[in-house]
Amino acid sequence: MPEMPEVQGLVDFLRRKLIPEDGPPAVVAGLEVVSFSVLKTAQIPVQALGGLQVESVGRRGKFLVLEIGGLFLVLHLARAGWLRWSDSLSSAALKPGKGLIALRVRFADQGSGGDPGFDLTEAGTRKSLAAYLVNHPEEVPGIARLGPDALEMDLGSFTEMVHSHGGQIKGLLRDQSKVAGIGNAYSDEILHAARLSPFALANKLGDEDVAVLHTTMLGLLGTAIDAASGRPAKELKDTKREALRVHARTGELCPVCGDTVREVSFADSSLQYCPTCQTGGKPLADRRSSKFLK
Template sequence: MPEMPEVQGLVDYLRLKLLPPDAPAAVIADVEVLSFPVLKTAAVPLEELYAGPVSDVVRRGKFLVVTAGGVHLVMHLAKAGWLRWSDGLKPGRLRPGRGPMALRVRLAASGDAAAEPGFDLTEAGTRKSLAVYVVRDLADVPGVARLGPEALDVDAAAFGELVASHHGQIKGLLRDQSVIAGIGNAYSDEILHAAHLSPFAIGARLRPDEVQRLFDAMGAVLDSAIANASGRPAAELKDSKRLAMRVHARSGEPCPVCGDTVREVAFADSSLQYCPTCQTGGKLLADRRMSRLLK
């Protein structure tokens, strides 16, 4: 799933394409909905996006927002969605179908160029969760309205209060978008590994020094990931994310810190990875479907 660093990388890339510093802003010429369930709103016509040039490209949590014509095109890539940029889309509209294509945004050709640039939203697999909204107010998007503060905007004191009031597992707090926006399954694994904390540690039971370690790790991991994504074309962001992971999706591989084997806990529709030596005092965490620790 694209998380805050990758979405920020997409924002930076799209900003250069849609709001070039040495040329006029791009103009949206057409939006093709190729998978009808992807569009979650109907009150604002798509045509309002064509009324004026792109004026902003921003991120809020894991949401990507392109503003044009005074309205917002809001995109959430969900678990298997992605954005693909093209400097020259083929002419003609596409036919909706069952493939990965969900939505196409075509831009007006600029200057003497004949090619129309633009981008596609795609989604792999059969479980379709990618969501697109066209709204006049970002608060009209339910997921945006529920977001907590951005992960890198929270100071140490506020973070400490959030942790102290959380009586569930700390991994769940990091992933709860209504508490802290932008962190998902992958970076919560990486943050907890860097903080040397178990994903099943209870937030309210953490010592002050552990809370500080967690806060410092959150900033360091996200700052590094954003720097890694910065300046990369959209096509490279997924691979660069995978290569930078230390424990996430590396079950069975050696921990780069201590050399122990990275372990995994499987859930019904996801999994987490951790290092026993670095994070759990050597204990192996049981599959949560068993609801207990291995003895």
């Protein structure tokens, strides 16, 4: 799932493409909905974007936000979605139900020899990719529920949030209504770097642990954003995978201590951790109902 660093990387990439420093902003030539489930709004017809100029490209949590002629196209890539850019899209119309493409945004040719634009794609059978065409980003339910951005939380507000939460720290870091932008992968990485168990109860953490967690969160996300900045969209996934130390590395050796990275599986997800670095050498039970180690 794309998280804050990858979405920010897409923002930076699209800004360069759509709002170039040496030319006029891009103008939308058309929006083609291929998978009808991807478009979550109906109040504004997609044809309304035609002929409008891109004004800004930004991010809210893990949402990608394009301001176009006073309207907002908001995109959430969910678990298996991605954005694929082309400097010259095919002129052929896309057929619904064929291939991975769910939505295409085409921009007017500005002398490149073809219409540039991007496709939103989604792999797998679980369709949760989402696009919204709204008058304001706050009309998108997921954005309206967002807590503060992870990079904007100072130590005081972060500590207050952690100490007031009675659940596990892993779940808190992933809760977009509490802190926005972190998903499954980066929560694993942050907790590993902070040497905390994913099942530690948030309100039982001491001030020193919380301070280390806050510093680690800011540092790790900042480093990941720097690594993504300036890269083409097609390279962002590989950049993320190469930097991961424990997430999706079950059975491999922890690069810090050499212990074997272990996994806890749930119904529709999993987490990875290092027993030596995070749980005092004790393996966590691989089922939800277990008595979780702290």
